[in-house]
Amino acid sequence: MSDQQLRKEAHDLDVSVWVGKHGVDAVVDETADQLDDAKLVKVKFLRAARGGTTTEALAEELADAVSADLVETRGNTAVLH
Numbered sequence: 378m379s380d381q382q383l384r385k386e387a388h389d390l391d392v393s394v395w396v397g398k399h400g401v402d403a404v405v406d407e408t409a410d411q412l413d414d415a416k417l418v419k420v421k422f423l424r425a426a427r428g429g430t431t432t433e434a435l436a437e438e439l440a441d442a443v444s445a446d447l448v449e450t451r452g453n454t455a456v457l458h
Contacts, residue, residue, distance in 0.1 A: 420457060432452070
């Protein structure tokens, strides 16, 4: 599937993982489980998680941790495949 098709599918997805003050490490297992069940997972990075970094950097870190592809980031939300 192309990134464009994945983005289109992700548009109607609800956020199912929230990254807060405990950071990416706290949601790795949950994200991996959701990726096993669903093709796409939408992740929201709350202000407490971002600290001095960017949503893109956190999304890349989470994608690497769960061996997923980062489809896109928009605002404070990312889509993993």
